[in-house]
Amino acid sequence: MSTIAPPAHGPGRVRGVDELRALAEDAAHRLADADAGEVLAWTAATFGRNVVVACSMAADTVVPHLAAQHIPGVDVLFLQTGYHFAETIGTREALAHAVDVRIVEALPRLTVAEQDTEYGPKLHDRDPQECCAMRKVEPINRELGSYEAWITGVRREDNSLRANTPVVEWDAAHQMVKINPVAAWSSDEVMAYAGTHGVPVNLLLDEGYPSIGCEPCTRPVAPGEDPRAGRWAGHAKTECGLHVAEGQDTIPVTPTALPSRTLTHLEALESESIHIFREMVSELERPVLLFSGGKDSIVMLHLAAKAFWPAPLPFPVLHVDTGHNFPEVLAHRDATVERLRLRLIVARVQDYIDDGRLLDRSDGTRNPLQTQPLLDAISEGRFDAVFGGGRRDEEKARAKERVVSLRDEFGAWDPRNQRPELWNLYNPRHRPGEHVRVFPLSNWTELDVWRYIGAEQIDLPHLYYAHERDVFHRDGMWLAVGDVSRPRDHEQVERRVVRYRTVGDMSCTGAVESAAITIADVIEEVALTRITERGATRADDRVTEAAMEDRKKEGYF
Numbered sequence: 001m002s003t004i005a006p007p008a009h010g011p012g013r014v015r016g017v018d019e020l021r022a023l024a025e026d027a028a029h030r031l032a033d034a035d036a037g038e039v040l041a042w043t044a045a046t047f048g049r050n051v052v053v054a055c056s057m058a059a060d061t062v063v064p065h066l067a068a069q070h071i072p073g074v075d076v077l078f079l080q081t082g083y084h085f086a087e088t089i090g091t092r093e094a095l096a097h098a099v100d101v102r103i104v105e106a107l108p109r110l111t112v113a114e115q116d117t118e119y120g121p122k123l124h125d126r127d128p129q130e131c132c133a134m135r136k137v138e139p140i141n142r143e144l145g146s147y148e149a150w151i152t153g154v155r156r157e158d159n160s161l162r163a164n165t166p167v168v169e170w171d172a173a174h175q176m177v178k179i180n181p182v183a184a185w186s187s188d189e190v191m192a193y194a195g196t197h198g199v200p201v202n203l204l205l206d207e208g209y210p211s212i213g214c215e216p217c218t219r220p221v222a223p224g225e226d227p228r229a230g231r232w233a234g235h236a237k238t239e240c241g242l243h244v245a246e247g248q249d250t251i252p253v254t255p256t257a258l259p260s261r262t263l264t265h266l267e268a269l270e271s272e273s274i275h276i277f278r279e280m281v282s283e284l285e286r287p288v289l290l291f292s293g294g295k296d297s298i299v300m301l302h303l304a305a306k307a308f309w310p311a312p313l314p315f316p317v318l319h320v321d322t323g324h325n326f327p328e329v330l331a332h333r334d335a336t337v338e339r340l341r342l343r344l345i346v347a348r349v350q351d352y353i354d355d356g357r358l359l360d361r362s363d364g365t366r367n368p369l370q371t372q373p374l375l376d377a378i379s380e381g382r383f384d385a386v387f388g389g390g391r392r393d394e395e396k397a398r399a400k401e402r403v404v405s406l407r408d409e410f411g412a413w414d415p416r417n418q419r420p421e422l423w424n425l426y427n428p429r430h431r432p433g434e435h436v437r438v439f440p441l442s443n444w445t446e447l448d449v450w451r452y453i454g455a456e457q458i459d460l461p462h463l464y465y466a467h468e469r470d471v472f473h474r475d476g477m478w479l480a481v482g483d484v485s486r487p488r489d490h491e492q493v494e495r496r497v498v499r500y501r502t503v504g505d506m507s508c509t510g511a512v513e514s515a516a517i518t519i520a521d522v523i524e525e526v527a528l529t530r531i532t533e534r535g536a537t538r539a540d541d542r543v544t545e546a547a548m549e550d551r552k553k554e555g556y557f
């Protein structure tokens with residue numbers, strides 16, 4: 001490693017090693033049966049601010065809360081490996097707001113990108129010991145060197161290596177005092193404390209992750225499994241190397257003879273979507289992919305390209321152009337078509353308005369006018385399957401859809417008359433004139449889409465990231481000022497930093513205020529939001545409870 005290490009945050013040690021060791025040995029004896037409050041009262045009296053709490057932002061957030069009762073503003077050390085779940089980052093933010101602590105981040109010398117360049121991508125899969133050594137052990141050793149004592153959330157029930165953990169001990173590896181105030185607690189006691197005192201804990205705990213580390217090295221565990229079985233699954237590694245017992249030089253790590261291969265959540269979603277594409281192309285004669293240039297259709301196209309790579313895409317893409325598109329989206333659409341050498345079909349709402357087949361609406365929005373051009377394009381192209389980027393988490397009508405959804409000879413959908421869809425068995429059978437809509441992203445969430453965009457480094461139109469724009473406020477949304485969206489007399493134009501969570505007709509697609517300028521920022525933001533992108537930023541979906549379902553029955557996506 002060549003990069004200079006970032007400076008440590010602690011006040012620096014005052015006592016010598018012999019004095020610290022004597023303190024630890026004396027307290028280990030006197031406080032062996034003390035409760036967490038007594039142990040932390042001694043810690044505060046002995047070390048003041050010369051102590052730091054290590055916290056992984058799982059359920060161990062109770063430890064900073066306990067410590068802050070005795071040491072207000074106590075330093076909380078968070079290992080910023082660059083590989084955390086968005087939920088973990090969200091927990092860190094929530095803790096900083098809820099509890100009187102100072103979060104200090106231990107940073108590796110190399111960024112993830114620098115490590116990838118120097119050691120090759122996904123070192124965590126090939127050599128997790130080396131990866132942990134660089135991203136966890138070295139940074140925390142550097143930070144701990146500037147304190148006399150550290151407080152951990154280690155508990156005896158974590159695993160067999162921790163079964164004899166004392167509440168105070170001499171940490172020979174770091175030459176400092178180590179305090180484990182919740183060593184004797186059960187996980188039920190930890191969660192009860194968090195509930196009683198309103199301490200934020202990681203949302204993943206409710207999703208089968210009793211132990212949470214870096215995203216690539218953590219999977220959920222099944223009921224009855226060892227709580228740490230989800231850490232480095234497939235490797236014999238069970239500890240990252242931070243908690244080394246006296247007399248134990250290193251944590252034993254040996255690859256298992258036959259490592260199991262468990263798909264990550266994103267890999268499972270990708271695999272399912274690719275299966276859907278291949279299955280439909282083999283079953284049907286004339287598919288087409290609906291491509292708007294928005295993030296979902298870009299991800300869908302990326303998956304389709306992967307499904308058939310290195311062959312070209314075996315179907316064209318269809319864009320129903322409202323004439324009210326964001327220019328950035330059209331530019332991105334055209335660049336994508338060029339890059340992948342796609343056949344693009346454009347059905348223009350404006351053509352229908354010009355020749356009188358459709359009338360512009362009084363509210364100026366054109367999203368609802370897309371249905372007829374879409375159905376005509378499907379009919380003219382004799383398409384029997386139309387891939388769409390709809391996801392079940394977007395809104396209620398989409399949640400009712402099957403992955404493969406029948407449309408009658410008029411393009412209409414009857415939500416009461418849907419086919420059973422068992423496991424991954426899809427039924428695209430239809431009569432002449434009918435067709436099926438296919439939704440390969442059905443089981444994805446907005447957060448999954450963004451995580452995949454991050455993992456695959458998929459290029460998106462810039463308006464998905466925070467940027468300055470002239471906007472005005474209407475119906476709880478920020479609408480862009482443009483030819484098709486003009487402020488009314490009482491509406492004030494303001495220059496705001498915004499981004500779009502979804503893109504569609506400019507006249508009814510709102511932006512949200514956001515400082516998210518990178519994919520990681522957006523993932524963090526989406527992980528914390530509780531409103532779907534359509535609910536938050538699409539005026540046409542808010543007209544009635546069933547606005548989308550009514551349109552879908554008529555043939556809309």
Ligand code: SF4
Binds near residue numbers: 083124213216217
């Ligand atoms: S837990 Fe995995 S990703 Fe994190 S530092 Fe260790 S090996 Fe690397």
